[in-house]
Amino acid sequence: MSTDKASKAEGRVLLPSTIIPSRYDIKLTPDLTAFTFQGEVSIQLDTSADLNCKEITMHAKELCFISASFTADGKTVEAEQINDNKKATTVTFVFAETVPSSSTIVMNISYIGFLNNQMAGFYRSSYTDIHGNKKIMASTQFESLDARRAFPCWDEPARKAVFGVTLVVPAELDAMTNMPEKCCKSLEGGKLKEITYLDSPKMSSYLLAFCVGEFDYVQAQTDHGVLVKVFTPPGKSEAGMFALECALKSLDAYDDFFGIPYPLPKLDMVAIPEFAAGAMENWGLVTYREVDLLIDPKKASNSQKQRVCTVVTHELAHQWFGNLVTMAWWDDLWLNEGFASWAENWAADQIYPEWTMWDQFTTGHLSYAMKLDSLKSSHPIQVPIRHAEEVEEVFDGISYCKGGSVVRMICAVLGMKAFQTGLGNYMKKFAYGNTETIDLWTAWEETSGMPINEMMSSWTEQMGFPLLKVIGETWEADKVTLELEQSWFLSDGSTPEEEKKWCIPILTVTDDGKQKDMIFMREKTAKIEIPLTSVTSWVKLNAGQEVPMRVLPTETMIERLSEGIRNKTLPVSDRAALVTDGYALVKSGHMPPEDLIKLLSSYINEDAYNVWQGLADVLSGLNTITQDDEGMNSNFKVFARKLVIQLQSVVGWEKRETDGHLTVLLRSIMTGLLAKFCANDESVVQEAKTRFTKFQEDAGDMQNLPSDMRSSVFRIILKNGGEKEWNDVKSYFYTASDQAERKFVLGTLGATNDDKLKNQTLEWAVSGEVKLQDFFYPMGSVVSSKAGAEVAWKFYQANFEKIKTMIGKGNPSLMDACIVNCAGGFCTSEKADEIEAFFKANPLPSNGRKIAQCVEGMRTNSKFFDKLKASELSNDSFWKSL
Template sequence: MAPPRASSSSAAAALSLMLLLAAVAGTTTVDGGRRKPAQAPAAGGEEEEEEARRGAGVRYATEEGAHVKAAPPRRAPPAPAPAASPDQFRGQARLPRFAAPRRYDLRLRPDLVACTFTGSAAVTVAVSAPTRFLVLNAADLSVDRTSIRFRDLVPNDVVFFADDEILVLEFAKELPLGEGVLSMNFNGTLNDQMRGFYRSKYQYKGKTNNMAVTQFESVDARRCFPCWDEPAFKAKFKLTLEVPSELVALSNMPVAMKTVNGPMKTVQYGESPLMSTYLVAIVVGSFDYIESVTAEGTRVRVYTQVGKSNQGKFALDVGVKSLHLYKDYFGTPYPLPKLDMVAIPDFAAGAMENYGLVTFREVALLFDELSSSESSKQNVAITVAHELAHQWFGNLVTMEWWTHLWLNEDAGFWFILLTVSLFPQVEIHHASEVDEIFDAISYDKGASVIRMLQNYLGAERFQFALSFFPTFQKALASYIRKYAYSNARTEDLWAVLEEKSGEPVKNLMTTWTKQQGYPVINAKLKGTYLEIEQAQFLLDGSSGPGMWIVPITLAAYLSVMQNVTSSNRSGYNDLLKVYRESAEAEEKTRVLGTLCYCKDKNIVLESLNFLFSNEVRNQDAYYVLQGLGVDTRDTAWIWLKGNWDRISKKFGDTQVTGFIRYVVTLFSSNEKAAEFSRFFSTRKKPTFERTLKQSLETVRINARWIQCIRSEPRLAQMVRDLLQNP
């Protein structure tokens, strides 16, 4: 997945990648995040016993439920002894391994007017150890308990642990070993949070319509259908959609059969290869498309809103060329018969590498030859190349757990500027933490250390021209072949690279992926000898005992930003006029990015309140926030505090991370850091806890920096001189 891009500088720096790769009365309501009142078990009586025997008993397990006892943390062994109660699965970081999915047969019917959907799932499950339970993920779904069957068995208890987003099915006796089919019916809502199965608005023939879109990475497939929603649980998927007959319906695989019945049609898709749940994708709406075919016969299409297909030509060209070159480089053909790239009006990330159906923000896929900028062209090239690299490095070979996310994301960011305040191999203990690690560090540091490794093994053997590249390329190709349709850990990559290169790759790279900070290299010339020493640098200014194997060092320079004169009320109104009249997403985001570049606090406040209007898509809120500065930070903080509940409701837990980051990090005093800590102490959620911690750290570092300047008169004068005479 690619993050939304807002600056052309990082896009320009990463263009080298393109160049490099170019020549989940009878339902169990599964409500993630909202707790249900605990229901006491039926207390005796023949009717109650008969109902439980028939499998109609449902319990909601929450922290307040006295009948639920939290189990202590434990590691789930691969073959556990039979469990006595569903309660033991509560609070576990990962699903147990005694049962795993092999194949999903899914049928979904989205209602784009009511913004709801219904569905059914028949999941082939392999039971590998004695158990009376099946444990899977579900959230924001209503599951019909009377429909649940495994083989011919009916569960006698169905328990949903809301905090953990898991559904526990308890059966009266042990399940037979081997494969069986788990079936159930469910329904849900097409939400407006840009996660799971959601709705996006678009204009068609002068009317506002809804399209249905999925965004499952990292842990949101469970919001569309009950599933084993972890990357290591790979399975095959066969999807069937029931949609209005006039709409385009896309999924990962090509259409196998289509039946039209009046205003509705049923579309069946081919069975997918083994893949993780987060890569399943569905898009239903009105689209135009353009297409091409690779030399290997893969059909490539770019889908756009009706009337914009011309703007997909550049992305189509990049896509076709990238598939060809990745095939050669990884030594493995693109494994699917088609690749669709779709521009989505409302999309939280920059793009998402769903297997065979890649989804993008419009600004990350479309390029208008007449009105788009060169930086936009670079952004499209980088984003397309990045997402298509994932078809191999992420989709075909997938990280075993989110701890190893950087194995996916570094491939598309080899040449982004070095950013280090964490190590990329961050430990992930619970699914609610996953979204937080999609940050610049996962992308950028991973890219940097891979770039360093490439140089260490030999740059001349890593050229992406028409030549062959013996060591690094062959090692990566071997890695792809070895772990295809499977999962890998960071150590697996190092082992393959070490085997193929004969170099101590694991020892070298472990020092970079399992330590915070980075080494500061000091060099002193002593006669004809260069004496080099290193010390660990951490962002908080402290030093540590860490040591690195350092094959190269980098140098950079710092420049002071120029002052730009801000506009007045007239200029602000002109910008709003341009925003409202423009039909181009790129032009709209450019305008949003300028609104808060103003010292007038009333205009800044108006711009921030503009985010609550229906005129600004949720995904574009960050562009407005990026214009905030030191002059307007107090206004922004007062606004954030006063509107926190409204912001959280409108933008959701995931997107509020940006509001925290863009506002909090503007400050530079320990007093403000303490104020922020007090405010968020009663509002903490796992989805933004890491971002808050990093932002508070930044504030404290800023405070120390200012204190240092004030204690050094000459340094303070130098900074003043630079600001006055840049």
Template sequence: MVSLALVYKNRIPRKAFPCWDEPIFKAKFDIALEVKDHLTAVSNMPQISKEKTEHGTTIFKFDTTPLMSSYLIAFAVGEFDYVEGMTKSGIPTRVYMVKGKRDQGLFALEIAIKAIDWYNDWFDLKYPLPKVDLIAVPDFNMGAMENWGLITFREVMLLADPQKSTTRMKIQISLIIAHEIAHFWFGDLVTMKWWSDLWLKEGFAKFMEHVLVHYNYPEYHIWEYFVGNNFVGGFELDSLKASHAIEVEIDNPNELDEIFDNITYAKSSCLNRMLCYYLSEPVFQDGLRRYLKKFQYNNAETIDLWNALSEASGQDIDTMMSSWTKHMGFPLVTVSQTIEPDRRILKLHQSRFMLDGGKDEEGHIWQIPINIITSSHQNEERKFLFNKREQEFVLEGVKPHEWVKLNSGTTGFYRVHYSQDMFQGILQAIENKELKMLDRFGVAEELFALVECGKVQADEFLTLVETCVKAQESDYVVWSALENGLSKLANSLRRHTDSKILECLNKFICNIFEPLAEKLGWEPKEGEGKNYCSSYFFKTYPF
């Protein structure tokens, strides 16, 4: 099979035909392809004619595209099989592949049809093209590419063997398809003016892929997957001095490769989730709908999105979110408490989290959405906007014996360093099985990060591990965070001159994991969850 996807990453459009190959220069395209008689050609739009020539070739002509950027043009030529279906809105949908793999396209077809219909409703804006094609390309050098109406995929990112593909692989495929189809709105219909706002489409597609899968495939527990991949991936890169801001100047398109990373994808999607949670999904959704309808078939900048969300929420979203997108790094919130008979006074301090334990010379201040739960109000969050270096917040109706936890649900892109008395309360909540899974994961992930940067002693983390064992912790995502910390600790001790210390740690680890291994066994058991896919086994691919 011969195929050509005109993708922005490799700047191919100008090699195929003369064009102003920049996102702001949109045009309508009429495409015709002359190919050998035994081959088929597909492109962004439906075929309108097919004419044989006297030279043993066929000319395929396609309908005129809508107004679009050149990097979204695609065409493919080859000997294809396909499976097809129809969306509720009447859009013919096909999945193309090389001959002999037709049955492997059925799962992708199901997801694509669901995605078109669901996004139509969620964005309140119908997919404007008359068809949707997805094509599996052998040896495709990217994961996938959102060419409008003809999405190109690496084979393994689209095709699923009904008999052999694992649930983990199906999760990956569902996310990738949801991601690329989200681009039909974020990227194709509304395009960034310049590559400096690459995050404007990638961060939203990355977030929306999880929203779609959450609503359509709840058995995948996709937010567990999200925190294990996007939070961890975003934190790891953004805690380094060599990180970069989300909104970063691009002087030449050749610099684009430098920002196809976990800042543009993982961190951006985490900030979208944080903002959605802070505003509420209906308000966030209203803002996105305003943005898409105002700038459809046009180009936009980050400020245009903030303005739309400000209109929907009545809040100054530009000031709030620019503190995140225009600066590298993320905050560490240090919190202590004063306990009074019927209320709790929290004192918060913010600074940049630095993995090497150093100080941030810039001294930036973030506007941080703080959401708090207590033992008596676990389903009734208190929300504050923390926008100073230090600030006090008063929680009324909190008894002296109650624990208090920040960043409920691990929705905010920040880490928390608790005072010792507050941390003991959280340990007790874990032992009593009062904290939900995403909160337990957040505590485990951020605690070892504090060990790494030298703010917390390693024995505190080991105490947390022991507490999880006492509580009979059984959730995989929590254990992945605990295991990650133990592995890093063991790797550090391997370089220690005293081998007895490592020996003691190894015995501790064996005592921790042996009962768990015996309980789980090697073979799957009835009733065990088979759907979770964690960052430990599957790293997010930047699509």
């Protein structure tokens, strides 16, 4: 199935390979008042023997050119024409003389650029300093295609070059780039300073970065000798300590893991006030959203600590996997993001083993990946990219989460030793170069002796994943024989138009706690024999959820496994997987709805956080699906409430000194479910009101209302209050000490039951008071009910042009988030048709895949609702029998 490199490259829109850059010397002078910058760039170019032209074309976007020339053999030739192609985002310099072939020439260009407010390219952010004054800073976001907004270049990952950078900035400001300072001198009577930095290693243009502004910092040295700094807003240096600790430990861990020392002389991590993504792995100068880097040591929730840790470990994995060795083209984006998604969990597990990150992976990365990949609007991990702009659509859960899941599967198949050795060999062989997926497969084949390319092509080159169905079983006293069948799993249960097969590693575990020998299932059917320790033993296929697939067991297998759930002999990740698999199987029509509810009943005494992650998702999903049938929804809520109240009796509201990390996270899930299923219970309302009153008196009181519980309590208060409570919650946005605390308001304010206040929440979101990076959070908070979904969708339609203008030319992920939050809350085919028609009349080309996924998800939910109505779940007697 695997395609060769030449055929993969066919049809790509690339700059001509007859001129290749080897070095850039860039000088930038930003004006933080006029929001512009002056640029001068000198580019060393190598021309090929077959070059025969009078022009040079490179990428450029939103740049105004003043002059351009090339120098060869001591002679300088000025450009006669400068042709800007806005559609192709290129610029062509035309000369009177032929550009020399088989030569090294130097191109010199002078230009002016703009410090935009779109969080793309070289852009500006606003912030309030410690004295309450509004200030402007400048930073960069070049991935995927926005280095061309800062300087003319060959903006393609395979066109690696050395970068020399000089920044001219106000004397009172800090400025940094990928490498340490080389020299600094004062200009214009001391008002400006010119800083020249050491040359970068050979790297792709999207990894270059600059930051200019006011910063405090904390720093330390790793055990292996790398200086690490965390730059924070002035007055908040203490908030960088946790991220610094994570960076120090993970850098050394990656050094040892890859067998290659961190390649640069320093590592800076910078909190940016306005940032479209979570973070960006610029080599040696990693940039982050403030909330994903800075931790208030007194207020930070455990979930935020975990988020900061995994964002840091993700970005630092890229310093090797992505930066040192880079994909040759964007169709192998998953090589960067899939591996980093695996590595973030590996490194976090090394630093904080008590967090049990691999159990969390099951209900996090893996669950999200399979939700997306069960849609017909999904795409393969390796998706063909012709125009580079198409890559924006695949910065999604397939590249990140399914990619990470596939890497985890390979590790399970190879074993850690062969996995690690292969990676180290790959890094050494391709350091400072570019690769394709097949290069990594080859490295693992050489260390393991396994046919990795044959096995893995079925997982990365075709869309979707398998359903492994047990179609026959023979139970004996000391063994069980299972007949298995694989097919393409689709979430709506429809029959696929084509038959697909995967090379599936079959991993099994039984009640003795030992995983059995792995076998590979290459054909449509297979028969396996599993030894048992007793006549009542259970068997779990896909042990540890190491393989991204769904498993449909028999009724007998489920009955036996239910005992493993109740007595908790079944491992945590497998208990969680039975819930998430079961929900997907019922939704697709492969399992009766009644069986799912009976399975959920087995979890009445469950107390593991990772299992409750899965339970919470399933309970919330069923609540949303059944909301169009009042009777069924009422019965379901009574059922869900029993599970939640039982959890409350185990965890309780009160924070305890003995609480571990996972207990705190479990209490957060518990209060979240109380807000969803028990928000009108008198005892719950009173508890929330008491804690909210104390919070209003002292927002720093972490005993009565820890940050992990604030969102839930805010929702309960809003659902049971009116305008006063809405204003009380909103007011915290303006007094909160950091962005993490402000997000509690952003994510809950629309939970009020008052449609007028829901609309006010939406109006506030687009008023300009909420930063562009965050304005979709209040939109999502409105969709907490069927009525809220209608309010949000109507608002989105009425304000479509305004929202579109706000986002402008910024990252398409911002519009994706708006679409999911304002149009994704429905479960009927009628709404799917309406939403599809709206976007057909108001096209958003860069968001087409997200729109298709939303619409398909609604139609799937509509079919699911019909299945539930036709089942025993429609009868009161069924619920009474539980």
